[in-house]
Amino acid sequence: MVKKFIKSMSLALALVLAFSLAGCGKNNVVSDEDSLKTPEQQIEENKKITDEQVDLVQFDTVPAGAEVAFIETSMGDITVALYPEHAPKAVENFIALAKSGYYTGLKFHRVVNNYMLQSGDPTGTGTGGESSFKDESGNKVGFEQEYSLNLWNFKGAVGMAPSGDGTNGSQFYIIQNSVVEEETLSKMQEAAFPQKVIDKYKEVGGAPWLDGKNTVFGYIIEGMDVIDEIAAVEVDANRAPVEDVIITNITIEKY
Structure with a gap:
């Protein structure tokens, strides 16, 4: 079932991701003009992106003193590097929620082996959760x-899980998929993904069909074995673990 889902998503990559990624730069800005372009026009825009413009920061050494999230779970501990310079609102939101104790006691309500884990919903249903931001x-x-x-959805990426654009709240996911199929890699070529990115997906795995759709704001630097163990637990028909896997605490610490 999961393989069929991933395959169906990969078939749409050339259109969906090209449409979403065009216009994205180091300042994380997508203009209204970009959003009105056709998929074909977006692919042409993607072709202008060079490998020199792409810095795969998720694989850089985390600077001493940088803030990281230390996530304690009922199955082990995970350390997440955070990227405020590339996803400032998402990082600010995650840190504020973590420091307030919002995530303490929440479960991983969705676990799909060879794809991802999801948490951050106080209702445990995948339909709840609020951000740390308020209006006037x-x-x-x-x-x-x-x-x-x-920032890309390589294996180990941590990203926001919204219900639509502008709806980021508290839910987040962790990518666990270790193999990107050749068909998907081919679709990425058609969509003019940077070659550096395609090569890295082939090396480490991930979920490229989420790129340009969801905000990546962190990356697992310790505890990927714990993620793999959680992904392997028995789940029910709703992909929720039969025995709850709980976030017991999240602290923000200096690396």
Whole structure:
């Protein structure tokens, strides 16, 4: 079932991702003009992106003193590098929620082996959760996507899980897929993904069909074995673990 889902998504990559990624630069800005372009026009824009414009920061050494998220779970501990310079709102939101204790006691409500884990919903249903941001009236509000040529959905990526654009709240996912199929890699070539990115996906795996759709704001630097163990647990028909896997605490620490 999961393989069929991934395959069907990969068939749409050339159109969906080209449409979403065009216009994304180091400043994470997608203009209204870009959003009105046809998929064919977007692919032409993607062709202008060079490997020199892409810095795969997820594979750089984390600088000493940088803030990281230390996630304690009922199955082990995970350390996440954060990228405020590339996804400032998402990182600010995650840190604020973590420091407030929002995530403590929440479960991984969705686990799909060879794809991803998802958490951050107090209802445990995948339909709840709020951001740390408020409007002028003090009401909680979602926030927009942040795209960067420097952050991708490689295995180990941590990203926001919204219900639509502008609806980022508290839910987040962790990519666990270790193999990107040749068919998907071929579609990425057609969509004019940077070759550096395609090569890295082939090397480490990931979920490229999420690129240009969801905000990546972190990357697992320790505890990927824990992620793989969680991904392998027994799940029910709704892809929820039969035995709850819980986030017992998240602290923000200096690396």
